[in-house]
Amino acid sequence: MELKAKAYSSSANLGPGYDVLAMAVNLFYDEVFVKIEKSDRISVETVNVSGPFSSYVPIHENTATVAAKEFLKRYGLRAKIKLEIVKNVPVGRGLGSSGATAAATVAALAKAFNISDANGLVEIAAEGERVAAGSPHPDNVAASLLGGVVLIYSRKPLKVVKIPLKVKPKILIISPEPIVIKDKTKYARSLVPKTVPLENVVFNTGRIAALITGLITGDLSLAGEGMEDSIVEPARKPILPLYFEIKEKLKDMGALGVCVSGAGPSILAMFDPNTPKSVIEKIRKYVIKEYRKKGMETHVYNARISDGAKVEVIKG
Amino acid sequence: MELKAKAYSSSANLGPGYDVLAMAVNLFYDEVFVKIEKSDRISVETVNVSGPFSSYVPIHENTATVAAKEFLKRYGLRAKIKLEIVKNVPVGRGLGSSGATAAATVAALAKAFNISDANGLVEIAAEGERVAAGSPHPDNVAASLLGGVVLIYSRKPLKVVKIPLKVKPKILIISPEPIVIKDKTKYARSLVPKTVPLENVVFNTGRIAALITGLITGDLSLAGEGMEDSIVEPARKPILPLYFEIKEKLKDMGALGVCVSGAGPSILAMFDPNTPKSVIEKIRKYVIKEYRKKGMETHVYNARISDGAKVEVIKG
Numbered sequence: 001m002e003l004k005a006k007a008y009s010s011s012a013n014l015g016p017g018y019d020v021l022a023m024a025v026n027l028f029y030d031e032v033f034v035k036i037e038k039s040d041r042i043s044v045e046t047v048n049v050s051g052p053f054s055s056y057v058p059i060h061e062n063t064a065t066v067a068a069k070e071f072l073k074r075y076g077l078r079a080k081i082k083l084e085i086v087k088n089v090p091v092g093r094g095l096g097s098s099g100a101t102a103a104a105t106v107a108a109l110a111k112a113f114n115i116s117d118a119n120g121l122v123e124i125a126a127e128g129e130r131v132a133a134g135s136p137h138p139d140n141v142a143a144s145l146l147g148g149v150v151l152i153y154s155r156k157p158l159k160v161v162k163i164p165l166k167v168k169p170k171i172l173i174i175s176p177e178p179i180v181i182k183d184k185t186k187y188a189r190s191l192v193p194k195t196v197p198l199e200n201v202v203f204n205t206g207r208i209a210a211l212i213t214g215l216i217t218g219d220l221s222l223a224g225e226g227m228e229d230s231i232v233e234p235a236r237k238p239i240l241p242l243y244f245e246i247k248e249k250l251k252d253m254g255a256l257g258v259c260v261s262g263a264g265p266s267i268l269a270m271f272d273p274n275t276p277k278s279v280i281e282k283i284r285k286y287v288i289k290e291y292r293k294k295g296m297e298t299h300v301y302n303a304r305i306s307d308g309a310k311v312e313v314i315k316g
Numbered sequence: 317m318e319l320k321a322k323a324y325s326s327s328a329n330l331g332p333g334y335d336v337l338a339m340a341v342n343l344f345y346d347e348v349f350v351k352i353e354k355s356d357r358i359s360v361e362t363v364n365v366s367g368p369f370s371s372y373v374p375i376h377e378n379t380a381t382v383a384a385k386e387f388l389k390r391y392g393l394r395a396k397i398k399l400e401i402v403k404n405v406p407v408g409r410g411l412g413s414s415g416a417t418a419a420a421t422v423a424a425l426a427k428a429f430n431i432s433d434a435n436g437l438v439e440i441a442a443e444g445e446r447v448a449a450g451s452p453h454p455d456n457v458a459a460s461l462l463g464g465v466v467l468i469y470s471r472k473p474l475k476v477v478k479i480p481l482k483v484k485p486k487i488l489i490i491s492p493e494p495i496v497i498k499d500k501t502k503y504a505r506s507l508v509p510k511t512v513p514l515e516n517v518v519f520n521t522g523r524i525a526a527l528i529t530g531l532i533t534g535d536l537s538l539a540g541e542g543m544e545d546s547i548v549e550p551a552r553k554p555i556l557p558l559y560f561e562i563k564e565k566l567k568d569m570g571a572l573g574v575c576v577s578g579a580g581p582s583i584l585a586m587f588d589p590n591t592p593k594s595v596i597e598k599i600r601k602y603v604i605k606e607y608r609k610k611g612m613e614t615h616v617y618n619a620r621i622s623d624g625a626k627v628e629v630i631k632g
Contacts (some may be wrong), residue, residue: 017525019522020518069456184540193514196511196512197511203471205332206336206470209524209528210477213479213528213612225475231514231517
């Protein structure tokens with residue numbers, strides 16, 4: 001059997017939702033071609049990696065192979081699997097690149113073996129993430145796999161729920177060319193404090209509750225206020241060039257909420273769906289100018305919340 | 317002008333929502349009679365306190381007088397105000413007793429002076445709480461004033477939002493006769509850790525998001541899972557007799573979620589609205605038996621989420 005799966009980039013945290021919230025974003029997608037043959041052993045191999053970010057994907061032990069092995073192991077299956085990865089999601093920007101590859105792989109296998117266990121599939125794809133980030137973190141993969149905005153509200157056992165959205169906001173992703181940091185996600189996680197003052201806990205629990213309320217009821221102003229984080233973003237200031245400098249200005253110019261995308265350096269800004277193009281264009285120009293002043297190039301992308309991974313059977 | 321206001325008891329925290337979430341509960345209500353006369357000075361006086369818990373309310377500087385003075389100050393008003401308090405909400409049980417008195421007072425004054433600024437009114441009533449608890453905490457007063465389930469997602473400035481509920485659950489309040497602790501709320505707050513391990517922050521932010529999602533979408537099972545708290549309840553174990561011993565059993569017997577009501581010792585259990593009476597009755601008997609084994613008497617009340625404060629003009 002041959003299948004082709006695509007899974008979108010994603011933005012984790014959304015402010016106060018460190019390790020629990022993520023949003024699928026229709027900016028970039030990875031494709032994974034999966035060929036499955038009968039076998040009485042487990043064999044998983046990546047036979048090709050192409051696409052603009054292919055140089056970042058090791059041919060052995062990448063997120064796709066690890067996730068595929070985990071999939072077979074978990075469901076007690078044996079097969080010979082060959083993978084071809086098309087790596088389009090930029091690496092190191094905080095857009096869930098490794099998660100997209102793992103999610104596409106798992107989505108294809110779920111289709112092939114007719115498995116519809118969302119919590120289990122997210123857990124498997126998160127294992128794939130382990131090779132990219134040092135530990136399995138399920139937020140990005142959950143978003144890329146299921147689409148929309150996802151909440152992981154329990155880790156052991158893993159439990160995921162999709163947040164129903166009344167209104168789909170406009171999203172702007174501001175993505176500076178990253179400074180190359182080895183093991184970026186690991187380093188970014190090491191900056192997060194191990195203990196947190198109670199007042200920040202109160203702040204963040206209040207904010208995530210506002211974010212969820214706003215998203216479900218369609219009150220995007222409230223959701224935007226709910227994107228404030230007092231714990232993780234301040235701690236990561238050293239790896240977030242210009243974020244704190246431009247954030248309030250973006251809100252003054254029309255953004256309802258502004259947060260760091262995953263471990264950064266990308267920034268996610270949320271807007272009312274009816275925001276005029278002229279407002280977005282003005283912000284785009286402002287942002288590019290501000291980064292240029294500091295000698296940095298940045299991309300500014302219009303985006304939307306995307307669907308989950310899509311799978312096509314190429315050969316039954 | 318003469319007015320009569322009533323405001324219900326409330327349950328703060330709901331598990332992970334320490335200082336940010338509370339629910340109005342139709343178990344008990346305080347009444348406050350407010351007589352307003354023209355004056356060019358500010359004068360606020362409690363002329364009578366009656367009701368079963370009147371002995372706990374000082375005639376000077378109670379939550380009602382403090383809230384009334386704060387009300388006049390904040391809105392630049394002058395008047396002579398006389399208050400009569402009927403104190404029905406039990407004191408020291410974690411049912412927002414002092415908050416109910418303050419909320420009723422503020423609701424009456426808001427009606428009299430035609431003020432509809434929810435955030436401001438909650439802030440004023442919370443000032444009333446200061447005399448009862450040592451610091452203004454707005455969660456109980458917000459619930460008693462506005463009704464339903466309220467979220468305080470910002471402290472400075474204070475911002476309150478009512479969570480829209482798709483389904484109104486059945487509530488059971490288990491309320492052991494409290495051990496008398498001087499300045500209970502203050503003491504209970506002192507038990508809460510000043511810093512929190514990051515993993516507990518992740519746990520609680522995930523859970524409060526699940527709670528809110530479940531309440532708004534009507535998925536009460538999810539909401540119940542969202543009532544788990546890894547920070548405040550464990551820290552308060554010394555003042556929560558039997559809570560941890562009976563919690564899992566209550567869930568096995570049919571409760572969707574179980575949490576401490578405010579600073580305790582009362583316990584709130586949430587049920588599907590269609591839960592048969594026989595299930596509730598079985599739980600009631602079990603609970604009373606368990607407390608009796610430990611030599612404690614307990615009350616078990618059927619309740620519902622209540623409306624906010626109600627005001628009647630007695631004499632225009």
